[in-house]
Amino acid sequence: MNSRVLAGALAVAALVAAPLRAQQDFSQVQIEPVKVAEGIYMLKGSGGNVGLLTGPDGAFLIDDQFAPLSEKILAAVRSLTPEPLRFVVNTHWHGDHTGGNENMGEAGAILVAHENVRRRMSEEHFNATFNRTTPPSPPDALPVVTFADAVTFHWNGQTVRVFHVAPAHTDGDSIIQFVEADVFHMGDTLFNGSYPYIDVSSGGRMGGMITATERVLKIASDKTRLIPGHGPLGTKADLQAYHDVLETIRDRVATLKAQGKTKQEIVEAKPTAEFDARWASDFMKPDDWVGLVYDSMD
Numbered sequence: 643m644n645s646r647v648l649a650g651a652l653a654v655a656a657l658v659a660a661p662l663r664a665q666q667d668f669s670q671v672q673i674e675p676v677k678v679a680e681g682i683y684m685l686k687g688s689g690g691n692v693g694l695l696t697g698p699d700g701a702f703l704i705d706d707q708f709a710p711l712s713e714k715i716l717a718a719v720r721s722l723t724p725e726p727l728r729f730v731v732n733t734h735w736h737g738d739h740t741g742g743n744e745n746m747g748e749a750g751a752i753l754v755a756h757e758n759v760r761r762r763m764s765e766e767h768f769n770a771t772f773n774r775t776t777p778p779s780p781p782d783a784l785p786v787v788t789f790a791d792a793v794t795f796h797w798n799g800q801t802v803r804v805f806h807v808a809p810a811h812t813d814g815d816s817i818i819q820f821v822e823a824d825v826f827h828m829g830d831t832l833f834n835g836s837y838p839y840i841d842v843s844s845g846g847r848m849g850g851m852i853t854a855t856e857r858v859l860k861i862a863s864d865k866t867r868l869i870p871g872h873g874p875l876g877t878k879a880d881l882q883a884y885h886d887v888l889e890t891i892r893d894r895v896a897t898l899k900a901q902g903k904t905k906q907e908i909v910e911a912k913p914t915a916e917f918d919a920r921w922a923s924d925f926m927k928p929d930d931w932v933g934l935v936y937d938s939m940d
Contacts, residue, residue, distance in 0.1 A: 689738030697798025700728035706742030733829025755785035758814030813845025834873030
């Protein structure tokens, strides 16, 4: 399975996390650390990419995949630092990014996220795209520290800025910036190498996906390294290419919509055709993607 297909499959996992935990065999999943900068790693497994900051203050995680993988993730953390886990920051509420929260809390981590993450995790959620209902998360899986706009950690010699963006993948997305290291974890505002999933049922909007990328592009450098929610480690050039594809498709769909075209007519117009060979996947097929773009535009 290539990275684009994998990214799509993991996006599905985010939306059907409860039944998936009962069905998927995680026994063969390996957690692979990828060094991003000194003391900063991306942990690849099954689910959203995990970020890890190590140092004398303690381990700092970004997202935690699925509950059955918690012990493997903790083992990977212990292989990289002798210090205990102190914080987990969730980039958004989906189960392939928050499924290990309860276990990480039991391991001593303080759970942190935007206030909309706690709200959505606390409620039953119906996803219209997949016609599935996700039950509320257990109380011990909920973030215990929430913020409305931004929060900053001064940890392990890094200034770690966590900032909320306008509704994008969901209405609770946060991007994490490691200032001194010139590293960002973009959560699911970045699917590196594939069309992203936009969770309209969770307030996701196409325009927000684009503005989230623009916010990072304005402060990124040619040396910046980007941890995506799904896909391989990225660069500013990767983010620019992703942004340009999203913006072009958004503008084409908007033009057709302004002409009075129906959703089906816009899908049949194939506004993504020139990009599909590189950006489409078995999960996010072009027609489905165009339909999501249409639904996620105000």
